[in-house]
Amino acid sequence: MRKTYFIQTFGCQQNTADSERIASLYEARGFERARSLEEADTLIINTCIVRDRAEEKVYGLVKNLREKAGSGPEDLHIVITGCLVGAAAREPSGKLMKRMKARLPDEEFLPMEDVGFEHEPKRASGKLASVVISNGCNNFCAFCIVPFSRGRERSRAFGEILHEVREAVKAGRTEVMLLGQNVNSYGADFLMEKIKEGGEYEIPGGKKVRPVIVKHLGRHRIPTLFPHLLEAVAEIPGVEKVMFLSANPWDFSDELISTIARHPNIDRLIHLPIQAGSDRIIKSMNRWYTRDEYLSLIDRIRNEVPDAEFTTDIIVGFPGETHEDFEATMDIARRVKFTKAYIAWYSPRHGTAALKLGDDVDIHEKKRRYTELDHLVLRLSGREHLIGKESAGKTL
């Protein structure tokens, strides 16, 4: 009888894309996809640790599953993968790994590094192909666990990404979502190598890029290949729409803006996380832009791409956020008129730098700020009918 697997995925679109490659790995090992968890002999849990207490939730989930299925791996083989495993492998003290092994003695841990890109994703049905272009992040925003769970940013080979897109188009996909924690620093690692060697980077097709570090708004901007990659993907015959997620404001170059302007099949709905509207809070989040720079970027994009619309991520109640700071965030929302804002109220997260900053905004005040901002964004985007319906709020 054939062995069967089922994947339970938590978290972001990158985890969903990773699960498509995990499926491919298990099918290469001779497994068949089960229609439900109950029908599977192997369950793979692709974990997310963006929210706090994620570790306890995984222990709780496994305990419940074991109670239903039987107590040992012979009853149900459980594989834990994703960000929890990545964070445990990277934590210098080794405490998290030790705890996981003690609490999950019968479970297998699968590091995502063991699931190579040679495994062609088993995608869900539909016209969209999500394509991972980089993994990890070098930015260390104070509230974020990603640099610790996924490690430093590593770009995937340019040619390999184009190959995956072409294969997806051949298989009937017409829309492509390029995924990375910070897509617009894609290729910075390749270019930094070239700067050390004093050479040029050759893009598949022969075009050469001579990397230079430019000074922009008083800071050094790392060179990136993202505008070239985006252009190359947009020009693949059969690609009707290209989207990308997430793009950080400080790496969003003028070259990237003109690439978008030149290609009508690049999505005009751009996700640009601001996180907070006050310079003091943006700085304490360890993010490298000011509110004026963010607003000027929005203006530059709107000038060149008049039909651009923006979505964003915002955290309210970050440590030290005063009423004036929150008003600065409301002011940004009024000026930009986001099509949608993914708002979260702050809660402390183990393993992040922000933990040291305390948690001094009362939970009721956080929820009040959440509601006020949420209603403002909904009203300004013409979706006031969703007030009170779309979400009951969430913690970071």
Ligand code: SF4
């Ligand atoms: S840019 Fe900041 S928020 Fe985004 S993944 Fe990197 S550290 Fe996290």
